[in-house]
Amino acid sequence: MTAKTVLIPRLTIIGVGLIGGSLALALKEAGVVGEVIGCGRGKPNLEKALELGIIDSYKRDPQEAVSGADVVFLATPVKTLATVTQRFLPGLKPGAIITDGGSVKGAVVRAIEPLLPDGIHFVPGHPIAGTENSGAEAAFSTLYHGKRCILTPTENTASNALALVRQMWSAVGSDVVQMSLEKHDKVLAAISHLPHMVAYALVNAVGSYDHYEENILEYSAGGFRDFTRIASSDPTMWRDIAETNRDALLEMMEQFDVFFAELKADIVAGNSDKLFDFFQRSKQLRDAIL
């Protein structure tokens, strides 16, 4: 290892869970961060984060937590991001950079940008990495290795702030890409938010099927477990995503309905050729992403 330049002398993580905690661990491991301060709702998770070496200290008061910070990383559920920003904002030093990891970008930017005074920069971001686990204990330093991180700068985003946030994500092994807020929210609705809604509905449909006394899920092979693993993600996180990316998500849910209804109609009609074509087309589409 060669000696690294410290990119961020003082970093505050608001919400030291999977996403925030993993970023802190990864930046420490990369040797590009100085001091890391945590902030959250209560003591238990922050004590755990301290114990695990994710943060060096924590402050319960948001303004104290961000005092002197060069970068503040927001990693609480999407609908809370603007509210917590409002709370710590008066404590920031001039030139500080706020960036986030929220799974939805349009609603977050529309809520945070109007709050910002001159000289405080905001860079909206979203690492495309995660697991279904939550809290400081779920954090690990390699979460972002080889994963995409999408940044969605707006016309208000300062270029030096954007450059620093890009360097930060590169330092933890991410492949940084930029796109518009609108594109981000549509792409994510398709590849992430829709699949989660489908998994949630699927688990309910199968779980409601209690015609037989014993638990039929016992018979499920590996496939079903993997398939529905994502349905055990955090309910608050997904409520916030479903609410804040409403339009793009509903559009994708309707797309899904069209194909599911087509399949159902072909099964009802017993249309062998159309069923075969449907399954073959799906296989080709799927194999193309491998």
Next chain:
Amino acid sequence: MTAKTVLIPRLTIIGVGLIGGSLALALKEAGVVGEVIGCGRGKPNLEKALELGIIDSYKRDPQEAVSGADVVFLATPVKTLATVTQRFLPGLKPGAIITDGGSVKGAVVRAIEPLLPDGIHFVPGHPIAGTENSGAEAAFSTLYHGKRCILTPTENTASNALALVRQMWSAVGSDVVQMSLEKHDKVLAAISHLPHMVAYALVNAVGSYDHYEENILEYSAGGFRDFTRIASSDPTMWRDIAETNRDALLEMMEQFDVFFAELKADIVAGNSDKLFDFFQRSKQLRDAIL
């Protein structure tokens, strides 16, 4: 290893693919089978099976293939099972046992049982194991280790034939369970057939989303790939399952629609509490199966 008793001196596999080929390999490894003869539509797959040591020889003619066989294992797509049985039936010796691995049981039993002369036994079965790969090359000896195998005997199933087929699946490491045809088809519609239909529709919905020139699937994290892996399963196999387990599958698809529509309505209405409850209930259901 202690010396094993040969359970099946002569075994014929009709359709030496993932399911048939893996059974042959596993029985050989367990030392409980004598000679294994393969049968299929064309040379290439059977030559491959011979090369891989899955079968000891093959016969293109179905009656020759089953000549002298103690057990015939059927492992071609569900809709072909009765047709192939009709073809090889005159070649069977008295007392021979036919058993199958088809993913649907009601339609298969209704088509095969009426064909059988006295002294030829049929034991319907379904190993709950698989991958999305097909053909002899996809076969491997450990596929059935620790997996369930469901047998669905009817009032016509001879108890000695049932006992031998149970021993056969136990010998390859499966946990053998018995249930009625009707229950099998409903349970499988829920835990396997519905999830496949959902995955197929999902891949189409996401794949059809080409508002942007580049391939948005590039942005998908691990979750989406795992989730849709099952959509790359064999189209013929799934066409046959969808057609032959039509009623139970449609019932489950309608159950899915109910939950998906509920979720959509809650998103449209922006009903935070109902959305949270929906996601939490799903998480609890999902975590209960872990």
